[in-house]
C-alpha cells in the first residue's frame with residue numbers, strides 16, 4: 001500500500017477537524033479527496049506529510065510510519081501545499097534550484113521528470129515567482145514538488161484559483177506523472193475534477209461520506225434527477241421550494257436539479273403547478289446524477 005490511514009483523528013482546541021478517518025491508496029493510484037472548504041483535507045495532508053501529529057490513529061506512507069519514520073517519508077514524498085509553497089521574491093530558476101538543493105540533488109539530475117512541465121515556464125525563468133500568473137505558479141510549484149523524484153505526490157487544491165484551460169492541462173500532466181509510476185493524492189473542491197481520479201473519498205466536516213470509483217459513486221444515487229429550466233431562475237427556485245413533493249433541488253448551471261419525494265412522479269403535474277404560478281418556458285427532462293448530486297445527497 002502506498003498510503004494507509006487507520007482511525008486518524010485531529011482536533012484544534014474544540015474544532016474536530018478530522019474524525020476517525022481510514023482509507024488506503026494503492027501504488028500508482030490517482031486518488032482524490034473531494035470536499036468543501038473546512039472539510040479537513042489540509043489537516044490530512046499535513047498529517048501524511050509529517051508536518052502535524054494526529055491525536056489518534058496510525059498512518060503510513062510508502063511503508064513508513066508518519067511519526068516514527070518521518071525522515072524517510074520526507075525524502076520519498078513531494079508536497080504541493082495549497083498556499084505559500086513558493087518563495088515570491090526568488091525567480092523561477094532560483095525556486096527550483098532551492099528545492100533541488102535541500103533534497104541534495106540538482107535540476108539536471110532529475111530534468112527528465114520535470115522537463116515536460118518545466119519547458120512551459122522556462123521562458124520566464126528569470127521572472128520572480130510573485131509575478132507569475134496562477135497557472136504558471138502552479139506549474140512551478142509542481143516542478144518543485146517533483147524535483148527529488150518522489151514516489152508519492154501530495155497535491156492540496158492545486159487548481160484553486162487557476163483558469164479552466166490551465167486546470168485541464170494540469171490534470172493531463174497528473175495523468176502522465178501517474179503513468180510514470182507516481183502515486184498521487186490530490187484534493188479539490190471542484191466536483192468535475194473528481195471524475196478524473198481513479199478513486200475518490202467524499203469528505204465533509206472531518207468525516208468520509210463515501211469512498212469508491214467516480215463511476216460507482218454516481219451509480220449509488222438513489223433517485224431519478226430532473227433538469228428543470230425556466231426563464232426566471234430565481235422564481236423557479238422559490239416555487240420548487242414551496243412545492244410539497246420536492247425532495248431536493250439546487251441550481252446546476254442553467255437548470256435546477258430536482259428530485260421528487262414520490263416514486264410515481266409525474267412531470268406534467270409539476271409543469272402545471274409551475275405554470276399556475278406564473279413561470280414560463282418550462283422544460284423538465286430526466287438527467288444523470290453527477291458526483292455533486294451524490295455529494296449533496298450524502299451531506300444532507
Ligand SMILES: Nc1ncnc2c1ncn2[C@@H]1O[C@H](COP(=O)(O)OP(=O)(O)OP(=O)(O)O)[C@@H](O)[C@H]1O
Nearest residue numbers: 012015016017035036037038039040041042043044
Ligand atoms: N490551526 C488551526 N487552528 C484552529 N482551527 C483550525 C486550524 N487549522 C484548521 N482548522 C479548522 O479545522 C477544520 C478543517 O480545516 P482544514 O484546513 O483541514 O480543511 P480543508 O478541507 O483543507 O479546507 P480549506 O480548503 O479551507 O483549508 C476547519 O474547521 C478549520 O477552520
